[in-house]
Amino acid sequence: MLIAEPLQKAIDELSKLPSIGKKTAQRLALHLLKSDLSNVEALVQSLTELKSKIRFCSSCFNLSVDEKCDICNSTKRDRSILCVVEEASDIIAIERTNEFNGLYHVLGGVLNPLANVGVDSLHIKELITRIDEKEIKEVILALNPDAEGDATSLYLIKLLKEYPLKISRIARGLPIGGDLEFADAATIGRAFIGRISL
Secondary structure, eight states: OOOOHHHHHHHHHHTTSTTOOHHHHHHHHHHHHHSOHHHHHHHHHHHHHHHHHOEEOTTTOOEESSSSOHHHHOSSSEEEEEEEESSHHHHHHHHHHTOOOEEEEEOSSOOBGGGTBOGGGTTHHHHHHHHHTSOOOEEEEOOOSSHHHHHHHHHHHHHHTTSSOEEEEOOOSOOTTOOGGGSOHHHHHHHHHTOOOO
């Protein structure tokens, strides 16, 4: 079946987005085609502003409109605790919990030799510079529990051991509402290792 060229172009562009296959891209393109022109123009404008106005915080590499992000500028945050994450999207997830009130540091990825991501590709030097300023008393490693995240955590632990810091990792284990019967052995094992005293 032949598809009109502008529609096909829209489908092709939408399908380049993560988690969007050809069928979903087609549904989205057809939805946009049926929408009012003002709605489509508002979407285009928001995407243009996303690219032109958002940049990385000069201190922690979080997403920001200004040179420093709102978290780094806040006087209400605990400046002695630093949570290290892989990407800015991790900050959004942690902030939703309302459980952490310190500062963040975005590495910009994790060590992955197969993808040519080494120490110099990440914001590790900047992390050390922040720790050298002596304001940080605890570093929490909140990296994904996969091979690359674990390797990066081990590298950072070894690097940070020479500083007078408390170094911790976020706990891993069973999710709330999870069922032991369906959990894998590694997850159950982590839950036992990360158990807390009552």
